[in-house]
Amino acid sequence: MAEAMGLRERKKLQTAKRIYQVAIGLFVERGFDNVSVQEIADAAEVSKMTVFNYFGTKEDLVFRPMEEHFGDAARAVRERQPGESAVAAVRRQFLEMVQSRDPSIGLNPEPFARQVRHLVRETPVLMERAFLAAQKGTRELAALLAAETGDRMQATIAAATLSAARNALIEEHHFRIAEGESTAQVAADAAERARAAFALVENGLKDYAVKQ
Numbered sequence: 001m002a003e004a005m006g007l008r009e010r011k012k013l014q015t016a017k018r019i020y021q022v023a024i025g026l027f028v029e030r031g032f033d034n035v036s037v038q039e040i041a042d043a044a045e046v047s048k049m050t051v052f053n054y055f056g057t058k059e060d061l062v063f064r065p066m067e068e069h070f071g072d073a074a075r076a077v078r079e080r081q082p083g084e085s086a087v088a089a090v091r092r093q094f095l096e097m098v099q100s101r102d103p104s105i106g107l108n109p110e111p112f113a114r115q116v117r118h119l120v121r122e123t124p125v126l127m128e129r130a131f132l133a134a135q136k137g138t139r140e141l142a143a144l145l146a147a148e149t150g151d152r153m154q155a156t157i158a159a160a161t162l163s164a165a166r167n168a169l170i171e172e173h174h175f176r177i178a179e180g181e182s183t184a185q186v187a188a189d190a191a192e193r194a195r196a197a198f199a200l201v202e203n204g205l206k207d208y209a210v211k212q
Helices: 002-030 037-044 048-054 060-078 086-099 112-121 124-149 152-178 183-188 190-205
Strands: none
Touching: 002 037, 002 048, 002 060, 002 112, 037 048, 060 086, 060 112, 060 124, 060 152, 086 152, 086 190, 112 124, 112 152, 124 152, 152 183, 152 190, 183 190
16 A cells, blocks of 8 residues: 555656646747646646646746745754854755755756746746745745744844845856856855855854854
8 A cells, every 4th residue: 555655656746747847848948928738738648637736826837846945044044953043054054055056056057947047037927926935935034033033123134134145146156157157167166155155144143043
């Protein structure tokens, strides 16, 4: 029974991945607004209802696989160890993502993630969704810090600053690659840039939100 359930789950994941890849391919080729959900279903050889069962909306076909990353900073702070500050936790997580060349921070050599990013930036409705998702992640981090420290204003400032540092680093990765550098070249000094960026934050937040 466990093996059967495992097989069903794997098939579901494979179906979702196929739908996602087909959808992104069509969106990149023809534009988000010029592709219908029915066309995606036909190309993925599933029903339209199946597409909606896996992805609630057309926009979810782009964002569902990446949504968790909008809460990465909040996750790092929530899971940090006693004695670790908020900025240290976010920096540690980012350096781990640099080491693994995580696609979400623009350091994976495969072009797929950059195609998705370009699609989002070229589509107003997707850009709005990305902006709102990013803001939600920052608010989540602020609420977490406010609950720990009791100071909503400082928590809001800290969350915005940490989010800005992460976003600036990610933008730098994408900018340099778009300018012609290889992923390996950008990754080579990514950790150094990250340490410098979070050092700027830490100068102002050094003793803020050290977990007891």
